[in-house]
Amino acid sequence: xxxxxxxxxxxxxxxxxxxxxxxxxxxxxxxxxxxxxxxxxxxxxxxxxxxxxxxxxxxxxxxxxxxxxxxxxxxxxxxxxxxxxxxxxxxxxxxxxxxxxxxxxxxxxxxxxxxxxxxxxxxxxxxxxxxxxxxxxxxxxxxxxxxxxxxxxxxxxxxxxxxxxxxxxxx
Numbered sequence: 358x359x360x361x362x363x364x365x366x367x368x369x370x371x372x373x374x375x376x377x378x379x380x381x382x383x384x385x386x387x388x389x390x391x392x393x394x395x396x397x398x399x400x401x402x403x404x405x406x407x408x409x410x411x412x413x414x415x416x417x418x419x420x421x422x423x424x425x426x427x428x429x430x431x432x433x434x435x436x437x438x439x440x441x442x443x444x445x446x447x448x449x450x451x452x453x454x455x456x457x458x459x460x461x462x463x464x465x466x467x468x469x470x471x472x473x474x475x476x477x478x479x480x481x482x483x484x485x486x487x488x489x490x491x492x493x494x495x496x497x498x499x500x501x502x503x504x505x506x507x508x509x510x511x512x513x514x515x516x517x518x519x520x521x522x523x524x525x526x527x528x
Contacts (some may be wrong), residue, residue, distance in 0.1 A: 358395075358399070361394075361398070361407075362391060362394065362395065364392055365390070365391060365394050365411055368411060368415075368492075369386070369411065369413075369414075370383055370384070370387040370417050370488065371389040371492070372412065372415050372492055373386035373387055373390070373415050373418070373419055375475070375483075375487040375491060376415070376416070376419045376480070376483065376487055377419050377422060377423070377526060378476060382419075382422050385418075386415060386418040386419050386422055387415075389418040389421075390411065390414045390415045390418050393414050393418075394411065394414065398471075408459065408494075408498065409494075409498050409501045409502055412488060412492070412494065412502045413499070413501070413502045415502070416431060416484060416502055419484075423480070440502065454496050457504060470525060470528045471525070473524070473528055474521050474524035474525045474528060475487070475521070477520075477524045477528070478486040478517055478520055478521065481503075481513070482513055482516065482517035482520065483517070484503065484513050485499055485510060485513050485517055486514065486517045486518070488502060488503075489510075489514055496510050496511060496514075499514075
């Protein structure tokens, strides 16, 4: 059970971070999903169904988090950065010397642009792209998680890719 929860934690956090967009929300969603996993894992009949069940649980938790946040302000001011003109202590970044400086800069630039483009997608399209392209779920698994037909998942994925392409060109 401990190994299952450890692997589920990694998957749940990564997926919720990509879908929810905020690390704090992703942690909350991951905790909710792990609690449900612990409570309901005995009810899952087939081990193959666990992966789909976990993604469905995380997806639903993300949707619930979004509903709870509907009345909140669009953004918050970080306490770490303080007010303009005020001196604060910044976090120290440790250099990664396994890749060249040029490659790290290119990777960071691409990653930032891709995240910006993903953020511009409507949530239902973003979720499908993340599950299919980033998490590597099959079309059948995505359909099971979202409740859409496989044909609908393929259509939405195609539309999402076109939207991503357009957003990336704009960036």
